[in-house]
Amino acid sequence: MDYFIKLLLSGTAKGSIYALIALGYTMVYGIVKLINFAHGEVYMIGGFTALIVGGFLSTLGMSIPVVLLFSILASIIYSSAFGFTIERLAYRPLRNKSRLSALISAIGISMILQNFIMLAQTEKYLPFPSYLPDLPFLQPVREYINSTQFIILITTSFIMIILTIIIKFTRIGKAMRATSQDKQMAQLVGVNINQVISVTFVIGSSLAAIGGVLICSYMGQINYYIGFVAGIKAFVAAVLGGIGSIPGAVLGSFILGWTESLGTGFISSDYEDAYAFIILILILILKPDGILGKNQKQKV
Amino acid sequence: MNRKNQKSELIASLVSTIWFVILLFPFLVMKVNVTGGKAVVIFRWSYLPVIAISIFVLSFLWRRALEWNQHRGDKTPVRTPLSGIRDFIITALRRKPIKLGVMALLLLIVLAYPYVLGMYHTNIMITALIYVMLALGLNIVVGLGGLLNLGYAAFFAVGAYTYGLLWKYAGPAFISAGIDTGWLFWIALPSAGVIAVIFGILLSLPVLRLRGDYLAIITLAFGEMFRMVLQNSGPVTGGATGISLIPRPWLFGIRLPPRQAATYIYYIAIILVIFTIFVVRRIEDSRVGRALEAMREDEVACEAMGVDLVRNKMATFALGAFWAGIAGVLLAAQTTYINPDSFTLWESIMVLMAIVIGGTGSIPGAIGGALILKLLPEYFRPLAQYRMLIYGIAMIIIIIFKPDGLIPRNRKRYTFVEKSASDSVPGVQK
16 A cells, blocks of 8 residues: 555656646647647756756855756746747748648757757766755655655646636636637737747746756756657647646646556556556547547537 | 848847847857766857857848748749740650650669669668658558558558568478578568558557547557567567568579669569559549548548548558558568667658658659658768758758648649530549
């Protein structure tokens, strides 16, 4: 039972990081109907920014909390800037074209960013310093949850709440919901589509950046290739929950995290990545639109 | 361009220069080195002016190009000497003797290729031809049927492993019976096609209800799972190390040295590609092909017209899988070594890119796209580690300026042609 709880908690931590990335996928998909293959790369950029800025600041001799704060801030700013630029350069010219073209453009961006980081930085795995503090009050429950996992959980829940508030109660959130329902109609009632799409990319990328910093601290290493696998996993999570649905992405991510951690713990670690796909196939066969996806009736 | 325009152009370029310099600064100018567990940041200031100047120039060119692209369709085509030559060629090609002559010349070039360019280029060409077959097969699924399949590499793997496993388990029996193992290739070729078709139908069953991106992700999942199964069932498939020393096909019992074997495989590949083109063209014009196109355009309307969607989707997957299976056998025969790493998601994505870059649904497009995608990186080799970066940039430029692909599909149009004054007969115009 102890073992089970342990696995469940580590699955929850894993799932909350998937959620941070999956949210960006699902938001972009909900608004522009694009599978943003480059989203995983934005997350990798976030991790690298934190590593570089953090490394620079610690050589200046700043204290760890300051370094942590500034590196997270820098990684959010840079990831958002990258997300914004990618949309402007590679997706906007293709907005009214076939969706396959935009998909290829996204794959191209993903290749460019991976190779850019590989060439400009390094192709080796770099150790990622753990800036996250060790929380003393977690000492009694140490075997179940460590402080990195705890911080991940708290941060993710906090971000979910903020995101829900933004989408439900602010002006831009309303515009986003309108755009995702009907782009043309939203434009007719005065929503600035370009602005909404840019904001979506910025929010999605900031979430990915936070996810990047958290997961790199959790894993303790970083590499130019981490974005690809994480991106695929997050995409699976978003589809599981019903792509385009925000609570769906969160639910899908947790299911994915639990499945992976229980699967590797109880069955075998050879197939770690396969559990994600098995649960995906099972759920999509039973519910073709994902768990919380709208069952879209076809209209003629 | 007037003065005011010039000034705003300059400002726009400056703004994007500053934006990109700030954006790229931590990655290009700063570099982390980890020595002894401590991160050390080095600054490469010499990069800064280079980046700034090149971005300034590039951003100017990029905006010019976008503008040109937007207004490309506006103007009436200007008659230049070049367009005159093009028109001349097009009209000349319509005439039968010239068309036949060009085809014969093309055939001659294709046939002479291995003798003129040697083994290295022949081997590259074989790989490209394998991709042409894959692209033509996937083109049936994505281009005609409109079903986005991201697990296509699995069928490719089915083909390669059919040959590999046949060699691994039937090879010793062949040798002890004194039968030439070169025959295994010819047994594997049709059986790989059939087995891939069976896999295609099996895959199509659970995904019949799914559409669009859900279909894409579930095919991706199946493809990746298939690869993991290959990787983790070591005793049967050789696991991550795969199967090696697969025999090349032999010519009437004669064992060919590698050089001639490459030429021989090249000719087999050419024949198979021509056969594929022939069949795919026939499929496109057939009842099944038209049903697939209707399905891509509108599933509900298509069903209302009496098209059996279930059967058609199964047919699409089966047809697509068939060519991947055959291509897989060729790959195994050419490289004589297969392992699960040759069939990753990237492989499926590459084939998909080939058909989208070429022009979704167009046969010449699929051929051209596959050749470009496979040959370009080979000839980019002198650029060493920059090649994938340039490759990605090239993809984006092509797709932004030619969103419908390099050779877009020419849809068949049915128009009335006035035969005589009294009666009009419907005619077909391509």
